[in-house]
Amino acid sequence: MKSEAWIFAICTAFLVLVAPAYWFVTAAGDEGGDWTGTSALVMTTLLVAMVTLYLGFHARKMEARPEDRKDAEIADGAGELGFFPPYSWWPLWCASTLAVCMVGIAAGAWWLFIIGMALGAIALCGLVFEYYRGEHAH
Known part of the structure; x- marks a missing residue:
């Protein structure tokens, strides 16, 4: 899960940079900025940060999966992956x-x-x- 945590951490860092930049760019006029878009970007940043923290905490408690190890072979990921439901109406x-x-x-x-x-x-x-x-x- 470390790889997923890093992906979400990169997204969080990107949104931390984009949210104030968006507010600054939209505040160029006399209206004072676009509060709707800025609020949406801030909430998105917080939600992605929450997922990052969740995955990061659980990655520490779990043993490393084959995707997380540098010395893993393709055969290490073999086996049953889980339950996949059949067709359903x-x-x-x-x-x-x-x-x-x-x-x-x-x-x-x-x-x-x-x-x-x-x-x-x-x-x-x-x-x-x-x-x-x-x-x-x-």
């Missing part, structure tokens, strides 16, 4: 119900929003519990 139904909810809000049809929420609850339960029953049950 539930994300389609979750996205469809979200689209129904958004159309209901945009059109001002609250009854359509309520129907979308009810169907969304069913679709979300299906997505969460799909590996507890049927063909892919654990």
Whole structure:
């Protein structure tokens, strides 16, 4: 995880330089700068710094992975990588119900929003519990 921590550290350093530069460049006029963009850049800097600290702390506690060692061979990274779920129709139904909810809000049809929420609850339960029953049950 050290490599990931370094990537995020470089991004943090870049954003630390860019945020004040952006504020300075946009403050050239009489308005006093673009506070929206500056605020967004500052918040992005803080979020990337938070990820950097998280990865850095966990990299110290973990043993080095093959990607982090200079003497590692390609074969060191072989083996099972994790669980990858098979095909699923539930994300389609979750996205469809979200689209129904958004159309209901945009059109001002609250009854359509309520129907979308009810169907969304069913679709979300299906997505969460799909590996507890049927063909892919654990």
